[in-house]
Amino acid sequence: MVAPSFDPTHTVRFDLPQGSVRAGQDGDPVLLIPCAALDDLVLSAPTEAVEAMGRALGSAIGRRAAARLGDPNSASIEAFITQLAGEGAVAGLGVLSIERWGRALVVVIEKSPLVGTLLAPLVASAIEAAFGRKVWSALLSRDEHAARVLVASEGAVERAREALASGMAWGQALAMLHGGKQ
Amino acid sequence: MTAGRTIARLEALLARVRARAAEPRAARGAQPASFVPDRPVEAAGEEDDQPTLPPPSIVYSSALSPEGRERPAATAVAAPPESDGAPEIERVREEEVEEEAPVSSRRPVVPEPEERLAELAFGAEEPSPPRHTPPPESGRLPAAPAAQFEASGGTNADAEQPAIELAPEAIRGPLASGAQVVDVIGAAQRFAPSSFVELLDASLAL
Numbered sequence A: 001m002v003a004p005s006f007d008p009t010h011t012v013r014f015d016l017p018q019g020s021v022r023a024g025q026d027g028d029p030v031l032l033i034p035c036a037a038l039d040d041l042v043l044s045a046p047t048e049a050v051e052a053m054g055r056a057l058g059s060a061i062g063r064r065a066a067a068r069l070g071d072p073n074s075a076s077i078e079a080f081i082t083q084l085a086g087e088g089a090v091a092g093l094g095v096l097s098i099e100r101w102g103r104a105l106v107v108v109i110e111k112s113p114l115v116g117t118l119l120a121p122l123v124a125s126a127i128e129a130a131f132g133r134k135v136w137s138a139l140l141s142r143d144e145h146a147a148r149v150l151v152a153s154e155g156a157v158e159r160a161r162e163a164l165a166s167g168m169a170w171g172q173a174l175a176m177l178h179g180g181k182q
Numbered sequence B: 001m002t003a004g005r006t007i008a009r010l011e012a013l014l015a016r017v018r019a020r021a022a023e024p025r026a027a028r029g030a031q032p033a034s035f036v037p038d039r040p041v042e043a044a045g046e047e048d049d050q051p052t053l054p055p056p057s058i059v060y061s062s063a064l065s066p067e068g069r070e071r072p073a074a075t076a077v078a079a080p081p082e083s084d085g086a087p088e089i090e091r092v093r094e095e096e097v098e099e100e101a102p103v104s105s106r107r108p109v110v111p112e113p114e115e116r117l118a119e120l121a122f123g124a125e126e127p128s129p130p131r132h133t134p135p136p137e138s139g140r141l142p143a144a145p146a147a148q149f150e151a152s153g154g155t156n157a158d159a160e161q162p163a164i165e166l167a168p169e170a171i172r173g174p175l176a177s178g179a180q181v182v183d184v185i186g187a188a189q190r191f192a193p194s195s196f197v198e199l200l201d202a203s204l205a206l
Helices: A035-044 A047-069 A077-091 A116-131 A154-165 A170-178 B003-022 B025-029 B113-122 B156-160 B196-204
Strands: A012-015 A020-023 A028-030 A095-101 A104-110 A136-142 A146-152
Touching: A035 A047, A047 A077, A047 A116, A077 A095, A077 A116, A077 B196, A104 A116, A104 A170, A104 B196, A116 A136, A116 A146, A116 B196, A136 A154, A136 A170, A146 A154, A146 A170, A146 B196, A154 A170
Parallel strands: none
Antiparallel strands: A012 A020, A020 A028, A095 A104, A104 A146, A136 A146
16 A cells, blocks of 8 residues: 655645745735734634634645645545645645544644634535535643644534533543443 | 486476366366456556555566567466466466567568468578668669770670671562563453444433
8 A cells, every 4th residue: 555645745835926925726816924923813703703714724724635635535545644734734734633532533733823612613524525424623732832622413512622621631521421331 | 407307307297287187177267367458557647556566476478579579468377376376377378479570670471371371381492682781882883894895896705707798688578570461351342343433422422
């Protein structure tokens, strides 16, 4: 089996005469902004606006990752995460990886400059854009090193949020979601 | 006194004793008998106005010892008559009654009866120290002869012996390297998705 790889060639194009930056094969225009400015915006904006922004960022990344795979539905876990992590690295999101806790899918983002409230909708939107399916996400944990985002059904995400709000550890919340199933 | 005279006197005494032993007891009780005072005779201060009587011929054993200490009531009996037949009172020995020595007494303290019986039966194990020993004399005590001290903590005799070199002695338990330590409880995850979509479906099914 050929190890999956990410080809970053011409992923980002800087058109200096036009004063623009473009990303991906479709040449989507992107903007380089300081992270501090984005943080100020997230802190002052309402929750819905922050979630909309995160979903917008994730949608672009997921769509470009799916374009690299050709048929995302047949892609292995390693192949998909390789392309998704590549596109996320080009966008400066950090290091993306996947953890499987039983049947639960958890996306891990390390060294990300984004706050957790942006990362949770970003991950869900990226998967939705790649596979054309509605998914839900919840921020399990966030520290200075990594953030963990659960991708699951609406009900599971709601139960996980309630468990975390009650003080339950995120590992126990994941175990609670399984309810005896493995 | 010659030996013959002594023998004669002893034989006379023996004869009197035998004669008195043969007499009935009632007859002997009629004699001027012994008198045992309940308490010592008080001083004659209260009887100063009474006429002085001649001392009786009965010898009382005084309730006061020559040293002035009290003694229990003694018994005085009539002494055997002299050769002239006059009634005489014979002083008999006081019945010795063992008593506890007073605290201030200088008499030696005898051991307890049980201890004495044990000593008679089994013999004394070791000589018991004197009960009353003189108090220690005041003043400086003579110092004990100082033993020579060396840095090694021993005497000169010890230092002459060759030094013993100490070495650690390691003691380890017999642990087999091939022991099966790991004991896995439970089964490995049976869910092994082959594609990302399969994993996504499983997570959405939670």
